[in-house]
Amino acid sequence: MAGRRDAGERPAGWEAGQRRYIGELLAADVLLIAVPMYNYSMPSTLKAWVDHVHVPGVTAGFAPGELPLRGRPVVLVSSRGAAYGPADNPADWDHGTAALEVVFGASMGMTPHRIVAQLTLAPDLEVLADRRDEAVASLEAAILRARELAIELG
Structure with missing residues (x-):
């Protein structure tokens, strides 16, 4: 297949970039990620960054002693155009923040916090017009949660 890399071959500068990303992550007191x-998932650029910093034996592991980020907070701030809560049919369609909670929480030992603003498309889509008040309430709740976490994690 044209353009295919040989096994183990990486683009130029890949390892230096990975070392820099991991160094920045390890130096952070709190990790804040916009999601x-x-x-129904995270942006591909965020996924690429996650693939650089989630390294078994370096930032992730299988035994508690192997987790240099154990207990460190990670704040996942998510915006969603529609609604994906318990009362909505596609409640489990968010494959972005849920996946990041597994990666950073379960695998890397960090403490995840989630801030969500949903129905962000309600002001612009007629099909969501009846949920515009929910959109405003969701944004207000997200802002309030962000303020609380800023104080808590300060």
């Missing part, structure tokens, strides 16, 4: 929902 807009794109097609």
